[in-house]
Amino acid sequence: MISITFDLWASGAMLAIRKITAGHGGLSVDDVPAPKEARGSDVLVKVEAAGICGTDLLIYKWGDFAKRMKLPTIIGHEISGVVEQVGSDVKGLRPGMRVSLESHVPCGVCYTCRRGWAHVCPHTRYPGVDFDGGFAPFVMVPESVCWPVPPEISPLQAAMMEPFGLAVHASMEGSGVSGLNVLVSGCGPIGLMNIAAARALGASKVIATDVHPLRLAAAARMGVDECVNAADDSVYETVRSLLGERGVDVAIDYSGQASALKALIQSITHGGELRLMGVPSQEISLNLEEWLFKGLVVRGLHGRGLFETWERSTTLLANGRVDLSSLVSHRVALSDAQDAFEMALNGKSLKILFEPNGACA
Structure with a gap:
């Protein structure tokens, strides 16, 4: 996996925000093993920006939805980044492409999915809930949730495409x-x-x-x-x-x-x-x-139309009909996680974005 930053690959570790214990709080910010080589239909994404969502706050407070989690888990699902590596079965992406990530991973085969309602699939899995998410320098996800982002959309706005889709x-x-x-x-x-x-x-x-x-x-x-x-x-x-x-x-x-x-x-x-x-x-x-x-x-309503909503959202952002940049109230490092979550919980912020690999341009 020669395309990954040398220091990360040499150490085999990366800093990440994880939910490690049940109950209110229970976050850790520490070194964890970096993702291994992308295989099959998986895509390794180098995270440019990742936003705190209401679901992340529910996880922090250990609401009912969070109790499905197997701890510890890296949280975060509003993610933009650059494709670092692709598995052998990936057809539509290549290293260097910029992407925003859909947070719903539907099963694709149940009655709901086959009726065209995959966004409310009862078997949906979520990054940052059911498997490791994006409050880290790298995240491994299925190709199916990677949405290519045109150059007109900044990394910060791309990280908000998932909530904007709602x-x-x-x-x-x-x-x-x-x-x-x-x-x-x-x-x-x-x-x-x-x-x-x-x-x-x-x-x-x-x-x-x-x-x-x-x-x-x-x-x-x-x-x-x-x-x-x-x-x-x-x-x-x-x-x-x-x-x-x-x-x-x-x-x-x-x-x-x-x-x-x-x-x-x-x-x-x-x-x-x-x-x-x-x-x-x-x-x-x-x-x-x-x-x-x-x-x-x-x-x-729940989620986004897969992927009609993404098509419309991309057009609105790329042609400047909508500009979300003013909603970013704080851009923070992963090490500031505790302060960031407290700001979000206390209503002292709008959208908080982590920048795991340094400040975005």
Whole structure:
């Protein structure tokens, strides 16, 4: 494997962020064995940038989803990098190509996959959860999840293509957003990306809600028509003042909060769409009467269309219709992992990117 950095290969080790013990925290940043030679359909990727995701925070807090993990595991699944080596069965990639990584590895053979719904395959495996992920200088992944990245997309933006794909997926589902009024609830990184995606895909007006000043300020920079601080102002009254009794055509929730869902239901027009992306931290009690009488279309969304969403996302980023660079609040080394996770948990950041091989250009 002569293409790997000499020092790494000579030592056979690399620095990585791992979840090593169950429970809150439980991270280590230490030397681990470097990946071995790529074989079969596997691809060795030299990581340029890797972002902290909400799933990584769930792993840090040891939420229910994390309990499927076999510890220790290198975490991280929002990854961009350069192909370092390919296995003998890899056909579409070669060393030196830049890639962004899809985080869902579907089985490809179950009923769901064969119906064209591989993004919700019940047997999906995830890097950083079911096998070692990208908070390390190198990661080994199947060729099937490697998406070639054109030179117009920077390494930092390429590392955000996986979460950006969620926003594009939410904007393309159902009736789409073109010519429609859209309400985005929850302005974490993906909600902010959804503002940009909805605008680029032709939404008429985009309204955003959150309770954190940092996120609301970021929403304004992403081109939203109106920001609503849901802690202080009525979302419903703001929507009515802008759009009258018509309300919004599409509401997309990233918050997973019962209070937010109630406000969204009030704000959606009769026959409109509610698209659910946020994962509630606990069970939510709902009164479905208003949902039924309004004739709402409710869509539960997960992941990205494989790979229609990636095609659209690539076009939006490559031609400059969407620029995600302003969402990067911190660029950090792997050794700063503990501080980075605490910043993310305490709402003191937008998107935090690790740069395992040094700062990206």
